[in-house]
Amino acid sequence: MIKIVKRDQPSRAIFFFTPVLAIFLTLVAGGLIFFILGFKPFEALKFFFIVPIADKYGFSELLLKATPLCLIAIGLSFCFKSNNWNIGAEGQLTFGAIVSGGVALLFYEQEGFYILPIVILAGAIGGMLYASIPAILKTYFNTNEILVSLMLVYVSKLILDYLVVGPWSNPEGFNFPETRQFSDSAKLPLLFEGLRIHAGIFLALAAVVISWFVFYKTYLGFQMKVSGFSLKTAKYAGYKGKKMIILVFLISGACAGLAGVGEITGPIGQLHREISPDYGFTAIIVAFLGRLHPVGIIFASLVVAITYLGAETAQIFMQIPKYTGQVFQGMILFFLLASDYLLFFKIKFIGSKK
Amino acid sequence: MHKFLIRSFVSSLVLIFTLTVAAVAKDVKAAFVYIGPTGDHGWTYQHDVGRKAVEAAGFKTTYVEGVPESADAERVLRQLANSGHDVIFTTSFGYMNPTNKVAKEFPNVKFEHATGYKREHPNVSTYAARFYEGRTILGTIAGTMTKSNVIGYVASFPIPEVIRGINSFTLAAQKVNPNIKTKIVWAFTWYDPGKEAEAAKALIDQGADVIAQHTDSTAIVQMAEKAGVYAFGQASDMDKFAPKAVLTSVENNWGPYYVDRVKAVANGTWNQKDTWHGIGDGMVVISDLDSQMPADLRSKVKKLQADLASGKVHSFTGPIYDQKGNLMVAEGKTADDGMLAGMMTYVKGVEGDIPK
Numbered sequence: 001m002i003k004i005v006k007r008d009q010p011s012r013a014i015f016f017f018t019p020v021l022a023i024f025l026t027l028v029a030g031g032l033i034f035f036i037l038g039f040k041p042f043e044a045l046k047f048f049f050i051v052p053i054a055d056k057y058g059f060s061e062l063l064l065k066a067t068p069l070c071l072i073a074i075g076l077s078f079c080f081k082s083n084n085w086n087i088g089a090e091g092q093l094t095f096g097a098i099v100s101g102g103v104a105l106l107f108y109e110q111e112g113f114y115i116l117p118i119v120i121l122a123g124a125i126g127g128m129l130y131a132s133i134p135a136i137l138k139t140y141f142n143t144n145e146i147l148v149s150l151m152l153v154y155v156s157k158l159i160l161d162y163l164v165v166g167p168w169s170n171p172e173g174f175n176f177p178e179t180r181q182f183s184d185s186a187k188l189p190l191l192f193e194g195l196r197i198h199a200g201i202f203l204a205l206a207a208v209v210i211s212w213f214v215f216y217k218t219y220l221g222f223q224m225k226v227s228g229f230s231l232k233t234a235k236y237a238g239y240k241g242k243k244m245i246i247l248v249f250l251i252s253g254a255c256a257g258l259a260g261v262g263e264i265t266g267p268i269g270q271l272h273r274e275i276s277p278d279y280g281f282t283a284i285i286v287a288f289l290g291r292l293h294p295v296g297i298i299f300a301s302l303v304v305a306i307t308y309l310g311a312e313t314a315q316i317f318m319q320i321p322k323y324t325g326q327v328f329q330g331m332i333l334f335f336l337l338a339s340d341y342l343l344f345f346k347i348k349f350i351g352s353k354k
Numbered sequence: 355m356h357k358f359l360i361r362s363f364v365s366s367l368v369l370i371f372t373l374t375v376a377a378v379a380k381d382v383k384a385a386f387v388y389i390g391p392t393g394d395h396g397w398t399y400q401h402d403v404g405r406k407a408v409e410a411a412g413f414k415t416t417y418v419e420g421v422p423e424s425a426d427a428e429r430v431l432r433q434l435a436n437s438g439h440d441v442i443f444t445t446s447f448g449y450m451n452p453t454n455k456v457a458k459e460f461p462n463v464k465f466e467h468a469t470g471y472k473r474e475h476p477n478v479s480t481y482a483a484r485f486y487e488g489r490t491i492l493g494t495i496a497g498t499m500t501k502s503n504v505i506g507y508v509a510s511f512p513i514p515e516v517i518r519g520i521n522s523f524t525l526a527a528q529k530v531n532p533n534i535k536t537k538i539v540w541a542f543t544w545y546d547p548g549k550e551a552e553a554a555k556a557l558i559d560q561g562a563d564v565i566a567q568h569t570d571s572t573a574i575v576q577m578a579e580k581a582g583v584y585a586f587g588q589a590s591d592m593d594k595f596a597p598k599a600v601l602t603s604v605e606n607n608w609g610p611y612y613v614d615r616v617k618a619v620a621n622g623t624w625n626q627k628d629t630w631h632g633i634g635d636g637m638v639v640i641s642d643l644d645s646q647m648p649a650d651l652r653s654k655v656k657k658l659q660a661d662l663a664s665g666k667v668h669s670f671t672g673p674i675y676d677q678k679g680n681l682m683v684a685e686g687k688t689a690d691d692g693m694l695a696g697m698m699t700y701v702k703g704v705e706g707d708i709p710k
Contacts, residue, residue: 057432061429064425158542161542165511165512165513165709166709174471174513174514174695174696175512175513175514175696175698176447176513177511177513178448181451196425196428196429263424263425266425267425267428268424268425269451270451272423272448273423273448274422274423274424274448275424276424277422277424277426308426309429312418312421312426312429312430312433313433315417315418315419316385316416316418316430316433316434316437317437319416321419322418322419322420322421323391323419323420
């Protein structure tokens with residue numbers, strides 16, 4: 001007989017085990033879906049998860065894809081750890097890209113070592129400005145940050161639309177919705193000849209190190225943790241809640257803004273309507289799959305990045321619909337949430353009595 | 355005996371045909387990159403119909419759907435070029451820069467970019483359709499069928515392609531009915547059934563009894579069906595989605611061009627070019643005309659179609675005035691392709707301003 005028993009305390013081991021379990025269950029369920037669709041499950045999984053990163057180029061593309069996901073997820077972990085539900089990283093990414101792209105366009109056809117740092121900084125500031133809206137509304141007007149940050153995503157995309165269709169569109173571009181190409185001085189340097197992986201990866205790695213330090217070595221990290229467990233306790237301890245809320249939103253916005261900078265000054269090299277395939281939303285999955293832990297987030301961003309690449313390879317070589325990539329992302333989150341049940345409950349097998 | 359002869363003749367013809375096809379098909383592999391899902395019944399769907407025509411001609415094809423115009427497009431293109439594809443069709447404007455970038459790295463692979471203008475390397479061609487010719491037909495029908503003299507038009511983005519369509523449509527409608535007004539709603543999307551339906555609803559509420567669209571979903575014709583007004587299918591024959599509302603559709607017919615270009619690659623005769631085909635070359639096709647239209651209108655449309663095909667009639671024949679009354683095209687002249695490619699002003703009779 002099977003019995004479900006509540007745990008006295010959430011299990012620490014299970015806490016880090018469930019993401020692995022979720023990935024495993026996703027692979028099993030994915031294989032099953034491939035089988036039902038009439039594809040050979042193991043071959044399909046091979047094309048999905050191994051073939052795309054089997055060579056140097058593929059591996060560099062994996063890192064390229066994981067960079068914005070990791071960066072945004074690290075930022076989000078500041079918010080999520082302290083009970084602030086910033087769902088609008090996609091908007092902060094977009095607005096960061098707008099500000100940094102605008103600065104890059106100001107330096108059109110100019111060269112100089114100082115241009116790139118200004119462009120990068122502009123992106124971080126843009127993301128922070130945009131993230132400060134839900135933060136200020138939450139702290140001073142008690143609005144719901146989930147709704148505000150989410151709605152602002154659509155606003156940012158409309159602003160981007162307006163700019164690339166209208167005032168910022170390429171004067172030589174027949175009114176198509178895109179800006180001019182940025183000058184080389186406004187673009188992130190490539191790390192290897194012939195590969196697209198760029199210096200933005202160092203921004204992501206720096207964010208990982210800094211976040212680890214803040215989470216585990218500083219008073220602020222402790223405050224965030226306490227607020228995350230219990231807002232009442234935090235209040236009782238006399239923490240300045242408002243300041244912290246604004247700070248975590250600013251950090252989160254800066255990271256998302258930098259991810260936007262990485263895209264437009266890296267592989268894209270201009271502003272147009274579609275600069276991110278919803279990295280800001282996918283990074284929410286990454287943050288939770290990584291258990292809001294900096295190292296966990298690195299692994300999680302690589303796992304989720306490969307679902308993008310795998311979906312393309314699987315369609316090219318096996319004619320599997322590309323949208324299965326999104327199914328995989330959804331399944332990972334679903335199984336993670338489902339297996340979190342094991343954190344609080346355990347399954348007991350009891351011999352049946354006669 | 356006769357029958358036997360004919361039969362063996364036919365079967366040998368079929369045999370020869372199959373052999374040639376097989377010989378050609380041996381090597382060349384074509385790839386298609388789509389912006390949307392193949393089931394959108396609009397833009398991507400029609401490109402996929404074209405791809406199937408290439409398959410039917412005996413060539414192997416691959417496609418990747420839902421490729422965003424973000425940094426991902428370049429990777430997909432490079433993967434296709436790297437995996438034995440000889441010609442790659444990139445079917446959305448936003449693939450223009452990645453297409454040229456990857457083309458530089460793979461000089462032996464041919465690239466065909468739809469609706470763009472950059473051909474930076476000798477292995478890049480561009481192609482587009484003169485959809486505005488189809489809109490001349492739609493305008494003629496709309497101007498005749500409207501009772502309220504208000505025609506609604508759901509537009510996507512203020513780019514020359516779309517402005518040209520609005521103008522061509524309005525000029526044709528004015529020709530048959532000088533009192534008509536074209537009201538525009540900008541949906542700022544190519545494909546979003548929810549937004550498109552809303553836009554159509556807004557136009558119907560403002561008294562439009564014929565709705566034209568330059569967005570890709572079937573939501574508008576379905577909304578028109580519900581409201582009891584007329585509409586036109588976009589990209590594919592949308593009659594089955596709204597049998598009462600749809601008077602006809604302008605179909606994008608890419609198949610002949612695709613087959614032609616893939617064959618050229620196979621024969622080694624492929625060369626760089628910029629193709630802009632209309633009704634005459636069969637890239638723009640007018641679907642069956644609905645029987646709700648009076649017989650004389652139908653025969654008039656048939657004739658107009660033939661005249662557009664032969665070049666006897668041009669969609670932009672002067673005198674054409676802009677909204678302020680300035681002359682755009684003088685009497686007896688027609689707009690040249692340069693003017694059409696950069697068209698960013700409304701003609702007289704269109705209401706509102708182009709969003710800036």
